Amino acid sequence: MTPTRSAVRLSDGRELIYFDETPDSGRASFADTRQLPPPPPASQLRYDPLVDEWVAIAAHRNTRTFLPPSDACPLCPTTERFASEIPAPSYDVAVFENQFPSFSDRIVANELTQVTELVPVRPGQGRCEVVCFTSDHNAAFGSLPPSRVRTVIDALADRTAEISTMPGVAQVFPFENRGVEIGVTLHHPHGQIYAYPTVTPKTAAMLRAARAHAEKTGGRNLYADVLAAEQTAKVRVVASNEHWTAYVPAAARWPFEVHLAPHRQVPDLPALTDAERDAFGPLYLDLLHRFDGLFGKPMPYISAWHQAVVGEGRELGYLHLQLFSIRRAADKLKFLAGSESAMGAFVNDIVPENAAQLLRDAV
Numbered sequence: 122m123t124p125t126r127s128a129v130r131l132s133d134g135r136e137l138i139y140f141d142e143t144p145d146s147g148r149a150s151f152a153d154t155r156q157l158p159p160p161p162p163a164s165q166l167r168y169d170p171l172v173d174e175w176v177a178i179a180a181h182r183n184t185r186t187f188l189p190p191s192d193a194c195p196l197c198p199t200t201e202r203f204a205s206e207i208p209a210p211s212y213d214v215a216v217f218e219n220q221f222p223s224f225s226d227r228i229v230a231n232e233l234t235q236v237t238e239l240v241p242v243r244p245g246q247g248r249c250e251v252v253c254f255t256s257d258h259n260a261a262f263g264s265l266p267p268s269r270v271r272t273v274i275d276a277l278a279d280r281t282a283e284i285s286t287m288p289g290v291a292q293v294f295p296f297e298n299r300g301v302e303i304g305v306t307l308h309h310p311h312g313q314i315y316a317y318p319t320v321t322p323k324t325a326a327m328l329r330a331a332r333a334h335a336e337k338t339g340g341r342n343l344y345a346d347v348l349a350a351e352q353t354a355k356v357r358v359v360a361s362n363e364h365w366t367a368y369v370p371a372a373a374r375w376p377f378e379v380h381l382a383p384h385r386q387v388p389d390l391p392a393l394t395d396a397e398r399d400a401f402g403p404l405y406l407d408l409l410h411r412f413d414g415l416f417g418k419p420m421p422y423i424s425a426w427h428q429a430v431v432g433e434g435r436e437l438g439y440l441h442l443q444l445f446s447i448r449r450a451a452d453k454l455k456f457l458a459g460s461e462s463a464m465g466a467f468v469n470d471i472v473p474e475n476a477a478q479l480l481r482d483a484v
């Protein structure tokens with residue numbers, strides 16, 4: 122069932138959208154009673170000419186809420202004692218514009234257009250949204266029922282479709298950071314959506330590789346060929362169903378890393394069929410349980426949706442989810458140190474075939 126969508130404005134003008142599993146919830150009738158300060162000053166993008174990449178400078182994010190007590194959680198529903206970001210007394214899935222955005226469509230371009238001749242500056246135009254998966258503060262994504270995962274996917278698809286039409290948006294990236302080990306600043310189960318004004322460095326590299334592969338093979342899609350090869354090899358496949366396959370990439374960078382890809386090439390979440398959306402939840406939940414089962418405790422992870430870019434190169438994209446953890450042993454984390462941080466050259470301590478076997482065994 123498609124969720125019921127209703128939108129309101131928070132007191133500082135930011136948009137909040139409820140995605141409800143039942144019709145006529147009436148949530149949008151609750152108004153934000155807080156007196157919020159005006160939106161923060163503009164962030165900016167500076168060009169790094171040495172590596173041909175843009176870097177976002179968003180100083181206001183340094184003051185954002187950091188691990189508040191649970192009775193002052195901004196993502197819990199509003200109560201009589203605490204007015205949160207969500208005015209309604211309950212919700213299923215709620216999405217709102219981040220109060221401390223790295224990118225925003227409210228940004229007023231300032232006069233600065235360059236730092237030096239070699240370092241142009243552009244306004245941090247774009248959009249940052251927070252996606253609350255459940256009103257239950259103590260839940261985790263892995264504890265949600267498949268029906269809620271479906272609602273989340275529908276919400277992410279809705280947001281991707283709308284944000285993709287906003288002026289200047291080059292790429293829409295939904296993701297979840299889980300665990301203080303990853304740097305999470307709010308415990309409440311939530312994800313985020315970043316809409317960037319430029320194609321990100323990772324996606325730019327993937328587009329270069331996909332374009333070269335298409336030219337070499339008479340137009341074949343690189344990701345589709347990689348997925349087909351993994352399905353044939355089987356040794357790194359962790360789990361699969363009729364519509365999706367989960368596998369450890371042959372050259373995984375992280376101790377535990379899985380790609381979850383639909384069998385049909387689609388550019389982004391809005392392009393998934395009902396059947397594909399329904400089939401995603403059970404397989405993804407199974408993977409999350411396997412992650413937590415590896416060391417018998419909640420696994421810190423990053424869950425990242427790779428979607429096609431909005432503009433040039435869109436036809437080369439192939440939607441997939443990249444799920445990975447920095448935990449490499451029960452009491453050890455992988456840190457991005459010299460080789461990874463300074464050189465971008467990853468060294469993985471766990472053989473991908475072994476990681477796949479451990480994940481298959483972790484139930």
Ligand SMILES: [Zn+2]
Nearest residue numbers: 194197258309
């Ligand atoms: Zn909460």
